[in-house]
Amino acid sequence: MSLNPEELRYTKEHEWVHLQGETARIGITEYAAEQLGDVVHVELPEQNAEFEQGEAFGSVESVKSVSDVYLPLTGRVTEVNATLADNPGIINEDPYGEGWIVNLQLKDPSKLEGLMSHDDYQKFLSEEA
Template structure:
């Protein structure tokens, strides 16, 4: 079974969110990475972009497919991981660390109630 850290929240679209104060770090799960295969390109939102929960944030291109990723929580994009422009493989190598995608200043943390715990996410994957 893949690694799903307990301090994160997950979506059924295979994104994760780590909330620290009012800052949410968003990325894709190791399950999504495995489904995509070798990641070759990522398109990220611009800093200052306002997003609503469930809205598309960008795309991830692999040798197999192009996939959109969505925000698990609404707010304002305060940082995009521009390191991924030159090193998209970081998403595969370290999805929960250096491979994060976007940081958002959260509007309403109550929206995280619509996400899954690590156990709930693993149960979702088994279904």
């Protein structure tokens, strides 16, 4: 089931974050998926890998480009979306639902500064264009 984009937080690198207490689910936004075109491969991190805030933890590829995906918050990967290995195109079809990328155990859930609200992200997009 898809998440409601209005309830998500966003980064300037076009990732979305769905916070639930000390855990978070992360994916890329519909805008990012559209810009990239048909996704053909997703490089996923290892289960239990730990990343610092701002570190690239994987990448999403179309035929002609590669985008790194950055971790908006420091944490440990508790689950990767295994479906993406066989069906990367799900990111285009359902970026806020089946196309999620990782689940994360957050190190410090209070550190939410720098993440944008849905409205802020929309404003950011119109400024970027």
